[in-house]
Amino acid sequence: MPIDRRIFLRTGLAAGAVLGLGAPALLGQAKPRVVVIGGGAGGATAARYIAKDSQGAIAVTLVEENERYQTCFHSNLYLGGFKAYDEIVHGYDALQKNHGVTLARARATQIDRDKKEVVLASGQRLPYDRLVVSPGIDLKYDSVPGWSQAAEEQMPHGWKPGRQTQLVKQRLDAVPNGGVIVMIAPPNPFRCPPGPYERASMFAHALKKAGKGEARIIILDPKESFSKQGVFQADWEKRYPGMIEWLGPKVHDGIKSVDPKTNTVVTGFETYKDCAFVNVIPGQMAGEIARSAGLAPAGGYCAIDPASMKSTADPAIFVLGDACIAGDMPKSAFSANSQAKVAAMVIRHELTNSRAFPARYVNTCWSLVDTDNAIKVGGRYEPKDGKIGATETFVSQPGESDALRKETQAENLGWYAGITADMFS
Ligand SMILES: Cc1cc2nc3c(=O)[nH]c(=O)nc-3n(C[C@H](O)[C@H](O)[C@H](O)COP(=O)(O)OP(=O)(O)OC[C@H]3O[C@@H](n4cnc5c(N)ncnc54)[C@H](O)[C@@H]3O)c2cc1C
CATH class of the missing domain: 3.50.50.60 (FAD/NAD(P)-binding domain)
Known part of the structure; x- marks a missing residue:
């Protein structure tokens, strides 16, 4: 659609x-x-x-x-x-x-x-x-052990706009080739379900473009699965091989602590020391x-x-x-x-x-994965069984043609122009 x-x-x-x-x-x-x-x-x-x-x-x-x-x-x-x-x-x-x-x-x-x-x-x-x-x-500042509001400068979330977005950009730009970014993804329910995974794609894109293709992005997720997972992971494999690794809770066994002073993240199975950048997206x-x-x-x-x-x-x-x-x-x-x-x-x-x-609702969430390459998920909704229920849903598929992905990105840009005019004009 x-x-x-x-x-x-x-x-x-x-x-x-x-x-x-x-x-x-x-x-x-x-x-x-x-x-x-x-x-x-x-x-x-x-x-x-x-x-x-x-x-x-x-x-x-x-x-x-x-x-x-x-x-x-x-x-x-x-x-x-x-x-x-x-x-x-x-x-x-x-x-x-x-x-x-x-x-x-x-x-x-x-x-x-x-x-x-x-x-x-x-x-x-x-x-x-x-x-x-x-x-x-x-934000739930106590949802990640060792992290706090005071730590949001050193380990920014970028989940509220303004200075935080710019801090994430500064940290990303400073990652050296071969550096490790650890992203701690949030538990449900949170703002923008595909957001962390679109962000990982954009990290990889920016790093690769800057000649830092040896950098790695490790996503530690408290969830067993995530939005558009099959499509994102197939695309990461194809476009950013070896750069993005997603670990679910059974693999990392939980975030035990983070230390903003040393940029360290400790999980049940691993200690990530001297990370180039830790992006904590809390509950x-x-x-x-x-x-x-x-x-x-x-x-x-x-x-x-x-x-x-x-x-x-x-x-x-x-x-x-x-x-x-x-x-x-x-x-x-x-x-x-x-x-x-x-x-x-x-x-x-x-x-x-x-x-x-009668109340009718619509939504589409687009995510940019690479240049001229976007995917989407969305649906139509109405009151159903005491809640807002989906009456129709759609999601991009792995292996879609480049032309379709380019068209999806054009929709994404058109949507942004439309919604901001709908809010502010
Ligand atoms: C990285 C990222 C990517 C995203 N990408 C997309 C996307 O591609 N598509 C999409 O549809 N959504 C996306 N989202 C989600 C989207 O930003 C939010 O869902 C949306 O902004 C929610 O709108 P809102 O009105 O609930 O809150 P907001 O847009 O956050 O607006 C809340 C406003 O209230 C003000 N405010 C709060 N408390 C007070 C108070 N007490 N007094 C006065 N003012 C107050 C704030 O300053 C703010 O301006 C993304 C989110 C993130 C973090």
Whole structure:
């Protein structure tokens, strides 16, 4: 199912929402207020669609702590030398100018669910009729023995954007020919299931291109298997022979410790000393604001109603993207964007009585493996048995033609242009 920018936008516009609600409670009242926490794939899309489609009938405030959004999606292409850093950075100006979204450049520190107010770091309170929460993930700094927040400089994760992405690039560039990179992959559920393996491909590509084909990348995985495994491994064998080694938990017997001072990783079976670069990608959980508001259990993610993206803990709050439990949908920017359109439609229906449609979701995760060579996995989804369930899935196959892989990469680039326009234009 090739998806180019036009089709991507069209499916987005067609995605609707199921309601089962009575007459909108707020008709006839002064402009209803929607606050959105998090200006990423979920939050920026929701803010844009609610403001754009309600044509001024709803006051939308987007709370985002960073001035610019740096996408984790396609950060692996930056690491591989396929994109400049500037190409993965976006601003919020058009959301304000084109759609009248009010931007609150601040950290949200509390959600007062009783008063229906978001509290900002300054102490300012933003009242809401509906709240969208899309804060992404937080890292579990205690999930790898010996690693900590203090160690994220020396052993960067690159799983949150900005400085971390650039640190990973610096470490990669400094790897000598013959050097060993150890990547510690995260346990499920985590942001971007194919991400670590696309990243390993990009590491190998960049090293090979720099004449460092003797370098090795060892992936220590707590999982028995990973996304698109058969396709990735066949391609690694063909394109980067001897460079990437994946070890599952039965082979390495667990990560016993890491030492950031000496760049050492100890597993049940082996000690990797003097590594050129250790990339620790730790366990993950819903962003702090969602957990502290009681929308997720400690260390976990937020349960939602699959027909509306409403939190099961609070019908005035919608949780999108990586922070929510989205059934068969992976934690991806595409998923967050698709969920945002369902939530936007439900919110507009509830606040302005606009039409609503049954919830339908889509996702594709592309991964670049080598120049002009991408693979993909994805599907269509709808509410099923109390969760978001897959109704159709597809995945690339090992041994596909170069022409098909090139076409898949063209879709990948078209998708990035489409989704960033869908979030920020
Ligand atoms: C290496 C890598 C590669 C990836 N590649 C892809 C890909 O190819 N395709 C794909 O679809 N996905 C990809 N992803 C996944 C994608 O980046 C995430 O799934 C997506 O960003 C989730 O969107 P979100 O809205 O949940 O969170 P985010 O996009 O992380 O947005 C959250 C926003 O909330 C803000 N925020 C958080 N808390 C607060 C607060 N309290 N107050 C104010 N602001 C706050 C943050 O600053 C941030 O801007 C990749 C991820 C990684 C790490």
